[in-house]
Amino acid sequence: MNRRHTLATRALRAAAWIAPLVCALAAQPARAQDNAAPWSQDRVVRAVVARSPEVRAALIDLQRADLGLTVQEESFVTSFNASLGYTDGARAQLTPTGVRLINNTATSSSLGLARTFITGTQLSATASFDRSVQDSAATGLLGTTWGTDLRLTLTQPLLRGRGAQVNGARIETARLQSQALLSTRDRTASALLRDTLTTWWELWYAQQALHIREQALQVARDNLALGEQRVQAGVLAQDDLLPLLTEIASGEEAIASAQATVRDRGIALARRLGLPLHGTPPLADGDPTLRPLQDLDGLEDRVEDRAPELREAQATLDAARIDLITAQDQQRVRLDASAWAQLSGVGDDVGGAFEQLATLDSRTLFVGLTLQMPLSNAALDAEAQRTRLAIDNAEARLQSTREQLRADAAAQANTLRAAHQRLALADRTADLSRASTRSQQKRLQAGTTTPFEVVRTLQQQREAELRALRLRVDIVNAQLNVDHLEGQLLARLGVDLDATPR
Numbered sequence: 001m002n003r004r005h006t007l008a009t010r011a012l013r014a015a016a017w018i019a020p021l022v023c024a025l026a027a028q029p030a031r032a033q034d035n036a037a038p039w040s041q042d043r044v045v046r047a048v049v050a051r052s053p054e055v056r057a058a059l060i061d062l063q064r065a066d067l068g069l070t071v072q073e074e075s076f077v078t079s080f081n082a083s084l085g086y087t088d089g090a091r092a093q094l095t096p097t098g099v100r101l102i103n104n105t106a107t108s109s110s111l112g113l114a115r116t117f118i119t120g121t122q123l124s125a126t127a128s129f130d131r132s133v134q135d136s137a138a139t140g141l142l143g144t145t146w147g148t149d150l151r152l153t154l155t156q157p158l159l160r161g162r163g164a165q166v167n168g169a170r171i172e173t174a175r176l177q178s179q180a181l182l183s184t185r186d187r188t189a190s191a192l193l194r195d196t197l198t199t200w201w202e203l204w205y206a207q208q209a210l211h212i213r214e215q216a217l218q219v220a221r222d223n224l225a226l227g228e229q230r231v232q233a234g235v236l237a238q239d240d241l242l243p244l245l246t247e248i249a250s251g252e253e254a255i256a257s258a259q260a261t262v263r264d265r266g267i268a269l270a271r272r273l274g275l276p277l278h279g280t281p282p283l284a285d286g287d288p289t290l291r292p293l294q295d296l297d298g299l300e301d302r303v304e305d306r307a308p309e310l311r312e313a314q315a316t317l318d319a320a321r322i323d324l325i326t327a328q329d330q331q332r333v334r335l336d337a338s339a340w341a342q343l344s345g346v347g348d349d350v351g352g353a354f355e356q357l358a359t360l361d362s363r364t365l366f367v368g369l370t371l372q373m374p375l376s377n378a379a380l381d382a383e384a385q386r387t388r389l390a391i392d393n394a395e396a397r398l399q400s401t402r403e404q405l406r407a408d409a410a411a412q413a414n415t416l417r418a419a420h421q422r423l424a425l426a427d428r429t430a431d432l433s434r435a436s437t438r439s440q441q442k443r444l445q446a447g448t449t450t451p452f453e454v455v456r457t458l459q460q461q462r463e464a465e466l467r468a469l470r471l472r473v474d475i476v477n478a479q480l481n482v483d484h485l486e487g488q489l490l491a492r493l494g495v496d497l498d499a500t501p502r
Contacts (some may be wrong), residue, residue, distance in 0.1 A: 022421035
């Protein structure tokens with residue numbers, strides 16, 4: 001029986017070790033299949049939002065700022081306080097017969113509510129109840145005495161600490177910080193998506209450029225085969241094929257370089273997507289979508305209105321101005337008006353104490369002023385001056401950011417307009433080059449031209465097609481930059497960071 005139990009225990013332990021290994025091995029094909037799937041732009045966007053540590057950190061910072069705002073907003077709440085104490089001792093007191101020790105034993109308790117309002121007003125209500133046993137210098141032992149008090153206290157700052165603007169400064173600062181981090185989150189995600197999609201298009205261009213070079217090489221090889229036939233027929237000399245041979249060698253060299261470029265761009269994209277770096281991520285079919293130039297009208301003004309960087313800079317400036325309000329308030333004298341009203345009751349039993357309280361005969365009213373002021377304002381003056389300098393700094397940074405963004409917007413608009421104009425010319429050149437290549441090939445077959453002319457037209461065609469392709473990718477990348485500057489890239493890509501888990 002013990003042997004069976006031992007064998008069963010060993011089998012369970014082995015299964016516990018083997019099960020995770022089997023699950024891991026089973027997950028590998030699915031993971032590999034997921035990485036082998038073509039990477040479309042939509043998939044890239046989803047991967048960046050889900051995997052990027054920068055986006056996650058920005059989301060966490062925003063969540064912390066939101067919680068900080070909640071802390072400040074909930075700071076003006078009613079608080080409950082309670083106390084319970086016991087006193088036992090003797091106090092020396094001078095009497096007509098000399099110094100006498102007066103014994104006192106007391107148990108005290110209190111309950112109260114207190115609240116500080118955003119205006120600086122402090123209001124509290126306290127109910128206390130005590131029981132004491134003490135001597136009297138005149139009559140001796142008084143026995144047990146019961147007492148109760150009700151007190152309502154009001155304190156209002158008259159100078160420092162007065163008003164909602166001063167006491168609500170921390171709330172407004174926390175709100176501005178939350179707004180700034182919201183803009184930081186959007187800017188961070190937008191920049192990452194812009195850079196990753198730019199990398200995606202650069203890889204796409206490298207692959208398309210490789211394809212164009214491979215096609216050109218194949219055309220050169222076809223023309224070489226045709227030229228060799230003409231050499232065998234005695235129409236051409238062997239030396240007439242040297243331009244084609246040179247073009248083929250040059251094309252093979254260009255293809256090797258283009259393949260290396262594809263691998264480099266693939267590594268760059270894999271790094272941004274968090275994929276293994278030993279292969280080129282396969283791309284889904286894509287074609288550059290070019291927007292009309294009319295979208296560039298008023299670009300500089302739209303960037304100034306919408307750019308997250310400006311919202312961040314403006315929030316920093318607003319926070320500095322609030323800090324100045326707080327610093328200036330600290331320079332003021334502390335002068336508080338306070339008042340309290342109290343009802344008291346005393347008796348030799350609990351009922352007697354409350355009966356005395358109910359008569360409202362034992363009542364006290366107090367009104368007073370409290371003054372507090374430093375003997376030197378040097379530290380407070382320095383803090384206020386430091387805050388003024390912070391405002392000047394924030395204003396300068398805001399202006400610098402605004403000018404830089406407008407300059408960037410103007411540069412991107414100029415780039416797009418020039419690229420569109422050059423693209424139209426490049427497309428026309430590419431069409432003419434392809435027609436010229438077809439014409440030269442027909443003439444070569446007819447024996448009315450030389451391989452040199454065919455090579456020259458092939459080079460012109462390849463260069464024109466590569467220029468047109470490069471311009472299309474440049475336009476798409478410039479459009480990504482424009483959308484990022486405007487703060488519209490996330491919306492165009494359908495990204496809702498508010499719905500992203502933090």
